[in-house]
Amino acid sequence: MIISIYALNNGMIRVVQQSLLGSILSNMxxxxxxxxxTGGIVHCNKDQVFNKAAAVVNSGLLLMAVMGLMFPAVLHFTHSELHYGRSELALSRFSSCIMLVAYAGYLFFQLKSQHELYKPIGEEEVANENDSDDEEASEITQWEAISWLAVLTVWVSILSGYLVDAIQGASESMNMPVAFISVILLPIVGNAAEHASAIMFAMKDKLDITLGVAIGSSTQISMFVVIIWA
Incomplete structure (x- = not known):
């Protein structure tokens, strides 16, 4: 998202569109x-499980995002709109509003209404056993985590500016299309922390968190970020 902001400031709208699409594909x-x-290799002697309800909700939202983005595109390329230009814009705005409302409902569903459905499988058993040896001790406090997050966000935003400025030059020097850099390389670099955390949690047999990082990020981009920047 930070890279998209810098790219928009530089007028690189196509790069923003391609990088957002690449982020969804990269996460999924x-x-x-x-x-x-990696989780299957580490835990080769057991079956890893995850919460089905959370996965179904995210899958439904992703399907809704595909339909919401596809309908205006189909109307544009088939030239079947009743009022040229206006019908496509009206449908796009209507789809955007519906997707934003659906995403807000998803947040309410996850945080308030049915938050117990998002508890990782086995969490209740661990809580009832009161086995302190199995609990992971916190390495840093909450405020330390917030401070590190703020510092790293500022640092990433600074580096993102240099990264966006170097896209065109890198494309010419390496004889590589800008589309390839935007769809493949930028999402991998920009989402490196998410990639590492998803793999790390899978290796710790916490697939619910892994799915939340990967699929949840794709849901957020398709249902919220794409709508805002579009």
Whole structure:
């Protein structure tokens, strides 16, 4: 998202569109695939499980996002709109409003209404056992985590500016299309922390968190970020 802001400031709208699309594909295919692969290798003697309800909700939202983005595109390329230009814009705005409302409902569903559905499988048993040896001790406090997050966000924003400025030059020097850099390389670099955390949680047999990082990030981009920047 930070890279998209800098790219928009530089007038690189096509790069923003391609990088957002690449982020969705990267999270759904590369990150999730690597997480399942590494988790399966580490826990080869057991079946890893995850919460079905959370996965179904995210899958439904992703399907809704595909339909919401596809309908205006189909109307544009088929030239079947009743009022040229206006019908496509009206449908796009209507779809955007519906998707934003659906995303707000998803947040309410996850945080307030049915938050117990998002508890990782086995969490209740661990809580009832009161086995302190199995609990992971916190390495840093809450405020330390917030401070580090703020510092790293500022640092990433600074580096993102240099990264966006170097896209065109890198494309010419390496004889590489800008589309390839935007769809493949930028999402991998920009979402490196998410990639690493998803794989790490899968190796710790916490697939619910892995799915939340990978699929949840794709849901957020498709239902919220794309709508805002579009």
């Amino acid at each position: 295919l590369l990150v999730l695939g690597c997480a399942f692969f």
